Amino acid sequence: MHRSKVAGVGSFLPEKVLTNHDLEKMVETSHDWIVQRTGIERRHVIADGDGTSDMCVRAAQRALEDAKISVDQLDLIIVATLSGDYKMPATACLVQSKLGAKNIMAFDLNAACSGFVYSLHIADQFIKTGVYKNILIVGAETLTRMMNYQDRETCILFGDGAGAFVITRADESDKNVVMTSHTHAEGSLYDLLWVPAGGALEPYNAETATNGRGFMRMKGKEIFKNATRAMASCCNEALEATATKVSDLDWIVPHQANLRITEAVSNYFDFPMDKIISSVHETGNTSAASIPIAFDMAYRDGRIKRGQLIMLTAFGAGLTSGSALLRF
Ligand code: UT7
Secondary structure, eight states: OOOEEEEEEEEEOOSOEEEHHHHHTTSSOOHHHHHHHHOOOEEEOOOTTOOHHHHHHHHHHHHHHHHTOOGGGOOEEEEEOSSOSSSSSOHHHHHHHHHTOOSOEEEEEOOGGGHHHHHHHHHHHHHHTTSOSEEEEEEEEEGGGSOOTTOHHHHTTBOEEEEEEEEEEOOTTOOOOEEEEEEEEOGGGGGGEEOOSSSSSSOOOHHHHHSSTTSOEEOHHHHHHHHHHHHHHHHHHHHHHTTOOGGGOSEEEEOOSOHHHHHHHHHHHTOOGGGBOOOHHHHOBOGGGHHHHHHHHHHHTTSSOTTOEEEEEEEETTTEEEEEEEEO
């Protein structure tokens, strides 16, 4: 059985920024309320004319460069997204073409904010079984084009961006490997966070275009409670599977949804906040993109270093959740 490793990391945030003060002019909210309740100060907004696939490509190119792997060495591309360019085909196919990768399997994965951890889990299986050697996983979202800018409970939270890992087969002597990964879903809670219209059950029509059911809806408090519980439980699962103590971790990189959720995880594990990566002030919630963006920011500014022990943990609509423990 082979082991997989994270060979390269990259991310992309669009230049345009939407600040809390900008939002004050759009809905009844305030910079202070948003910062106190979420920790978010700004979020990035995709450039006009760009799609999710364009952000994927930029993040992927940085990750490939970091991994020193060329596009023609890739065996598989997974794009975790709930905001792909089209309903069909998969955004991963557009990414494959725009990167110039030839004739390899490419698919999208929708596990909402847990999508990146789900993708890592799947990539790890393909490497372990020896089917593939080099896999690109990208988390990318264009959420600002899915927001109802009249709903202050959701529109203040979400932003755009992309992040990518190149996952490769580790050498037998390699100590830096993906040690374990775990994924879950609790589908009975699907309507805590969802977009009711636009799917097969309630297709877009004149009514759903105007009644708000085509936009994201969320029961924030319920999500909050479940998020903390799910992330703690997934981390515990990874710690137990590898006989690791939480105090052995160099970093936790959680899904970036709300600074108070991150603080709850810190309190639960009695793990210091300054060893939990947070980028939510800069990015807002970028769903499947949030973990690789936060990871890449900390990697590029020198906090995250090769050889460190790092826990990724996520939760999201579905309700999905997951964790992965890496020796980076
Ligand atoms: O990736 C997963 C995605 N989702 C999440 O992670 C969301 C998890 N939930 C949360 O982050 C929080 O529940 C929110 C940030 C969404 C809301 O924070 P909260 O502390 O749960 O606030 P609340 O919903 O209990 O609202 C408190 C008050 C309410 O007013 P009243 O009823 O006390 O008068 C809201 O109407 O704050 C009001 N409020 C706002 N005020 C200013 C709600 N949204 C806003 C807003 N600006 N944007």
